[in-house]
Amino acid sequence: MIALSLAAAGVCTAAVVLSGSGSESPSVPSTCPQRWGGNDFGDWVPAAADIDGVEESLVPGSPVETLICAYPADSAHPGGERLTGSRTLTDQTAAMARDLAYLPVTTAKINRPCTAMGGQIANYLIRFAYPDGRALWVGSAEEVNQCVRTTNGTVGSNAYTGSAITAAYKDGIWRSVPPDDPCWSPGDRKGQDKLMVPGRPGRLTVCRDATYTRPPYRKRHGRDVARALAETLNSLNTVPSQNLCQGIGGAHERGIRLIFDYPEGPAAVVTISMDCIPAINNGLLQANLDDRVRDQILRLAPS
Known part of the structure; x- marks a missing residue:
């Protein structure tokens, strides 16, 4: 798990299961896509955002609301997963954006050895909404081997965030447990x-x-x-x-x-x-x- 500096804040959340699609803008959709569009665990967004700082940070600036979209995945057949639900966060958005912004990013694909265990896997899209109406997507995943690339469509990070995203989606609280050692x-x-x-x-x-x-x-x-x-x-x-x-x-x-x-x-x-x-x-x-x-x-x- 990643060791993140997380702030415990009050929570305002809403969990829903979606069955229909909403309106979409040509650049950054305003609702969860009905299917995961990538062929990997994480490393996909429906559109890259034109927001200052996306080349240096996964989540630049100060977004005010977060929409988490969940796509449970089959480790043997990745790609095309259906949307199963979403959760909206408000009071947790600042802490979530801050901690993701601390992660190292690069435009290069970094090689690393990965194990091949089977287990719980879920793709996530996270939509960060800004006060001026703009938005940014971040794509990541929870994966048993912790071998996931997280991206905003412009840069990516190999830092593992899956467990923290799952906790935020299920519980409505952005947190991570630091290692005992x-x-x-x-x-x-x-x-x-x-x-x-x-x-x-x-x-x-x-x-x-x-x-x-x-x-x-x-x-x-x-x-x-x-x-x-x-x-x-x-x-x-x-x-x-x-x-x-x-x-x-x-x-x-x-x-x-x-x-x-x-x-x-x-x-x-x-x-x-x-x-x-x-x-x-x-x-x-x-x-x-x-x-x-x-x-x-x-x-x-x-x-």
């Missing part, structure tokens, strides 16, 4: 397509390989250490991430996850695969690990 934070933050560690982090947690559970397997550091390491990582030459690496023969060092926390919004996570090239990856960028950076990271890691 900070080392499991998914770490998806806006700007990671341009910098390994964007912005000004306020704290750093260094975690040993997640399969290593004997204490101590994590160690926390303050703002100055976090920003110094972020500066080092941001000085490296990077390439767009393929989320793949080539193993180094004979190397058996445990991996490290760097969790950079911020005063607001989600963490940014960087993984270090010590026995792989390229070793450094934030999900959108990769870089090689030289001895200087390796030594700096190992000094901060738990023993």
